[in-house]
Amino acid sequence: MTTIYRELLEQIVTEMHTASSNSTEAEIVTEYELWVAFLKQIHPESKLFTELIEQEIREPSNNLKVVSDVREIMMIAETENYPTWFIQPKYTDTILLEYEKGELKSELSKEGIPKVISEFTGKVSGVFKHSPEHLKFIAHDIDTDVGFLEKMALLESYELQVSEYITFPTNRIPTISSSKLEMLFKNYISKASAQGFQVDGLVIISDTLLPTGSNKIYYQFN
Numbered sequence: 001m002t003t004i005y006r007e008l009l010e011q012i013v014t015e016m017h018t019a020s021s022n023s024t025e026a027e028i029v030t031e032y033e034l035w036v037a038f039l040k041q042i043h044p045e046s047k048l049f050t051e052l053i054e055q056e057i058r059e060p061s062n063n064l065k066v067v068s069d070v071r072e073i074m075m076i077a078e079t080e081n082y083p084t085w086f087i088q089p090k091y092t093d094t095i096l097l098e099y100e101k102g103e104l105k106s107e108l109s110k111e112g113i114p115k116v117i118s119e120f121t122g123k124v125s126g127v128f129k130h131s132p133e134h135l136k137f138i139a140h141d142i143d144t145d146v147g148f149l150e151k152m153a154l155l156e157s158y159e160l161q162v163s164e165y166i167t168f169p170t171n172r173i174p175t176i177s178s179s180k181l182e183m184l185f186k187n188y189i190s191k192a193s194a195q196g197f198q199v200d201g202l203v204i205i206s207d208t209l210l211p212t213g214s215n216k217i218y219y220q221f222n
Helices: 003-021 026-042 048-055 070-079 148-157 170-175 178-194
Strands: 064-067 085-091 095-100 122-130 135-142 166-168 199-205 216-220
Touching: 003 026, 003 048, 070 170, 070 178, 070 216, 085 178, 085 216, 135 148, 178 199
Parallel strands: 064 216
Antiparallel strands: 085 166, 085 199, 095 122, 122 135, 199 216
16 A cells, blocks of 8 residues: 555544544444554554554443433432442543453553453453652453452452442432432542542443443533
């Protein structure tokens, strides 16, 4: 392929990267990944990969239901008979690390990212905690079909620092106002921001499929 077409392809991938990073639509994220795969096939030495590796492909969000009204979350909890849910910050700069037979496939090389996770094949999602001294990788999800607490325990068994999480107070919903719950959420988001993370909301995680067709709810901060 001639240089001019390679440059055009790199431009498309760059634009698709921006679109996928700002989108919650699975179709856009999937299309971006296809363009990246095509670029790797016909121009594997592209310098663009170094730039993308530094940013990494963000976590696909096709399993997130986006809401901005706390009352909708309260209604789902009531419908589900107030189950136990867990809350994590919704990070804006999530990166996705992929391992194959225990070895990190990405060329991303930063402090706190393990190059080897013994016998593990799959993906780990996490963020960097920024501080004046150093960067620290904080894991918050792993590509395996187990419950939330089991995922956190598995990440810790791989000697990864795990993102802080709290239990959603679903049992308090009958006695708490939506405005007070919203304030609790906003305080939680503010605390995560104060700890050096870039967040724009929170994620509520359920170990069972919700009536929304998802097991996660993304509360988007307005």
